[in-house]
Amino acid sequence: MNTLTTGFMMMRWEILSAVMMFFSSQLNVVCRKTSKHTLAFMCSGLGLSMTCWFVMGLMGMTFSIEAMTQFWMSSKEVFFDVMSKTPTNWPMP
16 A cells, blocks of 8 residues: 555656645745745745756656766866856956
8 A cells, every 4th residue: 555655646746846836826925915025935935946846857857966966067067168268358347
């Protein structure tokens, strides 16, 4: 029974995240109407994190240390490559 329940919940994480996005949106609206800006900000953060989780689940992306390290290394290489191609007299604000 536990195996069936766990399997069902693992297949339904996308639905859970979509429901959480809806609830956080509704709570955000209610908190903004009652001038509870801190709670509205927290609900916005919850909605944003659930959106990222939803998209990662749909795209089949996993959150692991190896994937984050690979992303960081490739973005660092791209950043240094772009910065090495900028002119030396680039106007800085």
